[in-house]
Amino acid sequence: MEPSAAEDDATVPEQDHRPAERPPTGHRRTEPRRRQERAILRRERLLEAAVELLEEGGFTAVTHRAVARRAGVPLAATSYYFTCRAALLAExxxxxxxxxxxxxxxHLEAVPADPPDALAEALVQILNHDRQRRLGxxxxxxxAGRDPDLQRIARAWTDGCDEIVSWVLHRSGHHARPSQVRFVTTVLSGLWVEGIVEDRLDARRRIREVLTHTLAALRAP
Amino acid sequence: MEPSAAEDDATVPEQDHRPAERPPTGHRRTEPRRRQERAILRRERLLEAAVELLEEGGFTAVTHRAVARRAGVPLAATSYYFTCRAALLAExxxxxxxxxxxxxxxHLEAVPADPPDALAEALVQILNHDRQRRLGxxxxxxxAGRDPDLQRIARAWTDGCDEIVSWVLHRSGHHARPSQVRFVTTVLSGLWVEGIVEDRLDARRRIREVLTHTLAALRAP
Amino acid sequence: MEPSAAEDDATVPEQDHRPAERPPTGHRRTEPRRRQERAILRRERLLEAAVELLEEGGFTAVTHRAVARRAGVPLAATSYYFTCRAALLAExxxxxxxxxxxxxxxHLEAVPADPPDALAEALVQILNHDRQRRLGxxxxxxxAGRDPDLQRIARAWTDGCDEIVSWVLHRSGHHARPSQVRFVTTVLSGLWVEGIVEDRLDARRRIREVLTHTLAALRAP
Amino acid sequence: MEPSAAEDDATVPEQDHRPAERPPTGHRRTEPRRRQERAILRRERLLEAAVELLEEGGFTAVTHRAVARRAGVPLAATSYYFTCRAALLAExxxxxxxxxxxxxxxHLEAVPADPPDALAEALVQILNHDRQRRLGxxxxxxxAGRDPDLQRIARAWTDGCDEIVSWVLHRSGHHARPSQVRFVTTVLSGLWVEGIVEDRLDARRRIREVLTHTLAALRAP
DNA sequence: GATGAATGAGACTTCATTCAT
DNA sequence: GATGAATGAAGTCTCATTCAT
Known part of the structure; x- marks a missing residue:
């Protein structure tokens, strides 16, 4: 196969056809906007491709080449829209x-707050769902432990979890203190990472048990 | 190629020193052991180098080249002692x-069981100590989430943690059920991974708080 | 690495000479074609190098390194223009x-059809000419016996020979049936491979004898 | 896997056990012979392994490593029993x-000479049988076209074929001249190599047709 | 005699990134 | 603005062969 067959399919037509297709009104104004739109679209497509590859093959699978191919975009476009691989990964x-x-x-909004069992079941589903995505x-x-740029985002993740936990607890009538929220988030992190990696058969039971103990801790004085 | 100079530095001395060290009894029998010993040593050195690189630069830093250079060994030696990169990483x-x-x-054996505060402090230290190694x-x-071979080892890690937790709790007079042990281990996993990655300023306080809640859960009925 | 010096010698001149050759009309349009031309040229040079190496050293001599060196091109260029070694060999x-x-x-078109002896002599020359190329x-x-991709091409070779044989026979007044054409081609294959490999002193006589018998078969009822 | 697990299985026991197993008659004479026997056996086993690998994977599959592994022999033994890879291949x-x-x-001895059809069928079977071995x-x-050492053997092959052809023809009442024998062998070579490589569906019919024409040539004046 | 250890050379291939157009 | 062409660097791994024991 020629090195860039796939890319040609995706890009060359757009370039060559457009001038002819342009509406005869001659609005020059629309052209730049078109271009800008295309650029935004491309960026998104590249990002999407990166996310997919990350989920499928992990960190090392996100190469310029793979992303470009997946996005149906010329190889050099990855370097054009993202300053470097690290920037792409950060986004x-x-x-x-x-x-x-x-x-x-x-997921949690769709679950009633009252029966604690329903909540537990929801969490089990969240923690078990789409293992690949979580791996990525x-x-x-x-x-992020090695890369300050990513660390910012990692904290946003934890903070977001805190926020959700806080909201869920509040909704259930728990007036949780920040340290309690943090505690729950930490437990969830532990559950998550263990569950994703070890992929044990009794995952569901394990999660339920840990949640039980966690709730017990919240009720403790 | 480039490392050829360095590796000689590492190996030739051993070879040259030996004749002088040989006992005067002239037992030829000891000789084969020498070679084998050197081989074992080399293997260990390579492994050590891999561990170091893993800690310093993460997964992708463990390349044949880097390991060989670090171990002061010719490039091909890495392939001689380990069938492939994956095997090296697994070991x-x-x-x-x-x-x-x-x-x-x-660390824990050196800590008295009685005052729970001492235990907490010990855990803080364990969780905070040598961030690089933990990252690796x-x-x-x-x-391991993507590689079944590693998964086996990942489980050994969790199981080992369970064992330690069980022993510590037992030593402190807690008669912990398995599910409680698992709960504690999970909390620790959460603490660990969060602490390593996010590297927050108030890490110590966070750890203490989470431990407090965890112990509360264990005391709950 | 090592070939970096050589490749510059080969490519830079083209780049540097061109500006002088550019027509004074200053058509920017011609420029892209230039690059493309150079790329096509490079591809051809690589292929040519591969063929040469194949003829000289056989199958195993066609390595990326050798091809790149021979073509005066950086090593990575071989992978840029051909997806893999197999593809290069196939081409x-x-x-x-x-x-x-x-x-x-x-060769055959230049030979008169009438005297069968002239034809025989032409065949002798064809079968004896440029042993290296034939070896490759x-x-x-x-x-091709082990590689389905090559097999397609191998059949093209045999079919091409059939076609030529058919044309020659027809030109000489023989109305050869397909099975007769096949027979002749097979004989030629045998002659070819034997002659190339064994390189005997009496090759010429052997060829003539076999051809005589072959023609005899065609005249048989 | 350790680099030499398979080899150890095969060799270490033999070395270590023997002194203890030696019969008490104390015949020192038998020992050297034993060794020699073992050496001969090993040589054969290596050769056998080389042949197998050649058939299965072709020329490039016959590496020291592969041969040693297949023969269940330490890697260095291949270099010990054969001066180099070329020598091994030659043997x-x-x-x-x-x-x-x-x-x-x-195969041919088991076929009656009289009905020419039986002979044809036998040839079809010979030419079609065990494609892998023929490929090797x-x-x-x-x-052999590139290697004078192999060329000697290549000629032995052709000469052997001549001999067989001569015998078969003679057995059938044909008093074939040498040039006729050579003709037939050449045809067979062509058939063989075409058949092995191209692996066409109508191979059987093609062979029969060519044989028909070949026999016609022999009957011609 | 036999072999584990060792290694320089080199195989193929991928990658991130630059640059001229 | 976009992109095909290009490439140095490095990746993993295999190989034939030597050598000390």
Whole structure:
């Protein structure tokens, strides 16, 4: 295969066809906006591709080449839209965190606050759902231990979790102090990372047990 | 190529010194052991180098080249002693887990069981100590999520932690059920990974708070 | 690394000479074609180098390094223009087959059809000419026995030979049935491979004898 | 896996056990012979392994490592029993040629001479049988084009074929002249190499057709 | 005699990034 | 603005062969 067959399919047509397709009104104004739109779209597509690859193959799978191919974009575009690989990863991490937090919030909003059992079940589902995505998220999270830029985002993740925990506890009538919120988030982190990595058969039971003890701690004086 | 100069420095001396060290009885029998010893030593040196690099630069820093250079050994030696990079990493992971568990055990054995405050302080120290090493350990731990070979070792890590937790609790008079042990280990995992990655200023206070809540849970009915 | 000096010698001149050659009309349009041309040229040079090496040293001599060095191109260029070594070899095989068939056709067209002796002499020359090139061709031909991609090309070679044989026979007044054409091609294959490999002193006589018997078979009822 | 696990299984026991197992008669004479026997056996085993690998994976698959592993022998033994890879291949070629010729002879001896159709069928079977082995044989045959040592053996192969052809023709009442024998052998070579490489569906029919024409040539004046 | 240890050379391939156009 | 071309650096791994024991 030629080195860049896939990329050509995606890009060359756009370039060559557009001048001819332009509406005869001759609005020059619309052209730049078009371009800008395309640029934004491309950026998003690249980011999306990076996230996908991260989830599928982990940190090392996110290469310029792979991202470009996945996004259907010429190789050099990755360097054009992102200053370097690290920047791309940082944005991907941000996106991943945002999505994850939103997904969790949405999941919990759909669950009634009253029966604690329903909450437990919801958490089990959250913690067990889509192992690949979590792997990617946690891989970047850990990478943040070596990279100050990522660390900022890692903290945003933890803070977001705190916020959600706080809201859930409040909704259930618990007037949780910050340290209690932190405690719960920490427990969840532990559960998460263990669950993702070890992939044990009795994962569900383990989660439930830990949650039971956690709630017991919250009720303690 | 480039490392050829360095490796000679490391190996030739051993070879040259030996004749002088040989006992005058002239037992030829001891000779084969020498070679074998040197080989074992080399293997260990390579492993050590891999562990160091892992701690310093993370997963991707453990390359054949880097390991060989660090160990003062020709490049091809890495492939001679370890069938592939993955095998090297797996052994490094095992070593890291063993050491870490041993270090924690040693640390805790030196702490009196009675005053819970002393225990808390010990944990703070364990969790805060040698951030680099932990980063390496947890990076491999997470990598186990994608690699079944590593997963086995990851579980050994968690199981080892369970064992230590169980012993500590028992020593303190807690008759902890397995699920409680698991709970504590999970909390510690959460603390660990958060602490390593986020590197917050108030880490010590956070750890103490979480431990307080954890102990409260254990005392709860 | 080492070839970096050589490749500059090969490429920089082209770049530097061009500005002088550019037509004074100053058409920017021509520029992109320049680059593309250079790329095509490079590809051809690489292929040419591969063919040469194949002829000289056989299958195993066609390495990325050797090809790059021979073509006066950086090592990575071989991977840029050909996805893998197999692809390079496949293209080299194709090229070799095409050239060989063309050369044979040209050779035979220059020979009068009438005196059968002239034809025999032409065949002797074809079969004896440029032993190295044939060695490369037949080595790849045989390799096709293990590689389906090459097999396609191997058949093209045989089919091309059939076609030529058919044309020659027709030109000489023989109305050869397909099975007869195949027979002749097979005989030629046998002659070829034997002649190339064994390199006997009486090669010429052997070829003539076999051809005599072959023609006898064609005249048989 | 450790670099030499397989080899140890095969060799260490032999070395260590023998002194204890030696019969008490104390015949020192038998020991050297034992050793020699073992050496011969090993040599054969290595050769056998080389032949197998050649058939399975072709020329490039015959590496010291692969041969040693296949033979269940320490890596260095390959260099100990054969001066170099080329020597090993040369012997393998010889062995392959001998076996092949013997197999063909055996096959043809079992076929009645009279009905020409039976002979044709036998040839079809010979030419179609065990494609892998033939590939290895012909690969070495072609390699002989570049290696004078192998060329000697290649000629032995052709001469052996001549001999067989001569015998078969004679048995069938044909009083074939040498040039006719050579013609037939050449045709067979062509058939062989084409058949092995191209692996076409109508191979059987093609072979039969070519044989028909070949026999026609022999009957011609 | 036999072999584990060792290694320089080199295999193929990928990568991030730059640059001229 | 976008991108094909380009490449130095480095990646993992295999190989034939030597040598000390």
């Amino acid at each position: 991907a991490f941000t996106l991943l965190v945002e999505r994850e937090l939103a997904a969790i919030r949405a 998220l946690w891989e970047l999270y850990l990478q | 490094a992971f095992t070593l890291l887990v063993e050491r870490e568990l041993a270090a924690i055990r040693a 350990l947890w990076e491999l731990y997470l990598q | 080299a095989f194709t090229l070799l087959v095409e050239r060989e068939l063309a050369a044979i056709r040209a 061709l037949w080595e790849l031909y045989l390799q | 393998a070629f010889t062995l392959l040629v001998e076996r092949e010729l013997a197999a063909i002879r055996a 044989l012909w690969e070495l045959y072609l390699q």
